[in-house]
Amino acid sequence: MKKRIYGALIVVSCVIVSLVSTREVYAKDENNLGYVVTPLQPNTQIDMEKSYFYIKTVPGETQTLQVRVASTKKEEVHLKIYGVNAMTSNSGTINYTEDLTNKDDTLKEPLTSLVKVETPEITVGNFEEKTVNIQVTAPKEHYEGVKMGAIVVGLIPDKKKQKGMSTEYNYKIGLITAENGDEFTNGKTLKLNTVKAAIFHGKKMVLASLQNPEPKVIDNLNIVVTMTEKESGKAIKEKTVQNYKLAPNSHFNFELDWGINDLPSGTYTLKMDAKNYDEEWHLSKDFKITNEESKEINASSVFKIKTPTWLKVVSIVMAITSLALMGTLFYRRKKWEKAWKRLRIAKKKKKKNKNKK
Template identity: 90%
Template sequence: MKKRIYSALILVSCVFVSLVSTREVFAEDENNLGYVVTPLQPSTQIDLEKSYFYIKTVPGETQTLQLRVASTKKEEVHLKIYGVNAITSNNGTIDYTEDLAKIDETLKEPVTSLLKVGTPEITVGNFEEKTVEVQVTAPKEPYEGVKMGAIVVALVPDKEKQKGMSTEYNYKIGLITAENGDEFTDGKTLKLNTAKAAILHGKKMVLASLQNPEPKVIDDLNIVTTMIEKESGKVIKEKTVQNYKLAPNSHFDFELDWGINDLPSGTYTLKMDAKNANEEWHLSKDFKITNEEAKEINALSVFKIETPTWLKAVSIVMVITSLVLMGTLFYRRKKWEKAWKRLRIAKKKKKKGKNKNKK
């Protein structure tokens, strides 16, 4: 018991040390960027407590936003400034990327179409500060809700030092535009557009395309998903998630990961029951996985169990060897039992003979 407690204490200590070490590494990486970015709140800022831009716009009018970029080291850093739109990641978070394929069809005049950066690239060094100006021109026609995105200040990759894949480090300053300060996290519409089987990131998946077509955020969304075989009513797969957040006018693929198991063919119904503090949604979609689709997806997936030929051969040899050993031991045991039986009989006969002689 004492050994178990001691082992548990060592394990907890190791986990604590690893967490502290990780935290220090991230902090060091952030400082090594060589610059910091601070948004300067404009007079049109709707909420002064927000650390990002949340600005009021007037149809057709242009306003200028300012960012202070300060160098934190002597060496020069080259930076690029650009805008991105808010999308919903497959993990159910609001993300800011340049992935044009993720832009939803309901998003008209996105943030990127409203922005114009005065100086798209700058160089800062030797602890200097520079102010970057970004113009925001509102759509000519009034719009409802909000438009959401971010202004990115990113390091320009050094082509001489860059080898293979690289990670882009950057600052992202959130930008929300609105014509008023009304609540924008109470989206009321959620759609299940499609359900299908597919390969994603090398994994076998069933993907459900969920859409928020409104110019508002759907916040703190809990989803219970059930995949049912249509003919038998048997539940094939279940998944529950919590605290998902959907960007305005966005869509994403809700993932049902099949892991190492083969994806089965058949006709199915996907049911999704979602709710937050404001609304409840009960969505359903029928879909089919053909034999050909299932075979192709299972064959292409990199996440599957494959037994090497040599392992099969070794397993067979081990099984045969085990059987031979077991047979040998069984034969020897029977042989010894017979010998002991003969010896016991001989002893009994000898004992009887001695008793007769005494009489």
């Protein structure tokens, strides 16, 4: 009896160990990329419950982070590993990019300047796994708040198999560095820097440049924007958005899309009321759209109504035909009225002659 119980316990233990091992090594490959990625949390991890890297740094010191890459198929896949920075998109979300051309002036030493991947390219296949080392060197000087970005593990496209346009999928593991574990989603400063009219993505736009100059995230931001004529105060454009999220030390363009309508010239005031759970902001800025700017923008936009020549010709022909038909009906009506008038006069004369007899 004891042997049976002992044997059953061994079988159950093996099953549990097998399930745990499978779950740990072969995480679900949702995009069928052929590989999965797992961050290995270091001892500098500030919050062990986070699924991304949120690490504590010491000025000038270097630490090594590790990412495990496991193959989920027999065929080889070629991968590139690199760091990206967190920035705010014009749709009010946090995007991750290597491109620093739109870097905010308040962003000093972005995350990508601190990260070095020891093996930027690897090949995995036949269900093997590899560990990638990433060195993070903290700035020499003390910094407030956080530096935010991500580690990307992406497929290197096979040029021989690649035909036409392809969609690039990859894994992104968030990476946030800090010198302490203070709350970093409670940014308190929101600035309205500039407002201008412009062509953006081929559309007629009024763009309001919003900035988060702090090294913290502004989260769950709801914004109501009203554009009014400066003198009369008449509202000519309104827009409401919810749940915007601004990356630390970043800016973005809040878009007022004019659609197919012409953008009018004049002097205007843009008012912006924004709030989240912690803060409220009431911002305002005057701006001007000159006649020259208005004409140039309206002429340059690809989003406008264009009437085909054949439609214009058909419209003119139909208008002439309609006018001719209306003229004919009017002429006939006058003719019929005269005829009825003569007939009534003749009937009255005939009636009078009968009465005299």
